Amino acid sequence: MGGSMIEIMMLMREESKRKAEIRRTEEEQRRRDDLASREASYLAEKAESEERSRHEKLEAEERARRDKEDARARTQELLLILGALSNND
Numbered sequence: 001m002g003g004s005m006i007e008i009m010m011l012m013r014e015e016s017k018r019k020a021e022i023r024r025t026e027e028e029q030r031r032r033d034d035l036a037s038r039e040a041s042y043l044a045e046k047a048e049s050e051e052r053s054r055h056e057k058l059e060a061e062e063r064a065r066r067d068k069e070d071a072r073a074r075t076q077e078l079l080l081i082l083g084a085l086s087n088n089d
Helices: 001-086
Strands: none
Touching: none
């Protein structure tokens, strides 16, 4: 009977070790998954930020182009007015 008690205790100890190893493996996998998730989130945010910056840059370039065209048109208009006033004198 004493021998079977020792066997049971050894089996329980082995089972406990096995469960602890499974827990460690699961925790390590969770840490790797969390790290991968954080990395993916970081990369997604970085890509979104870069896209937003690119879009804002394009909008600024478009505004600058329109402003330049408007200034050119106003200059042409002023030249026409000055020309008309010169001809009237």
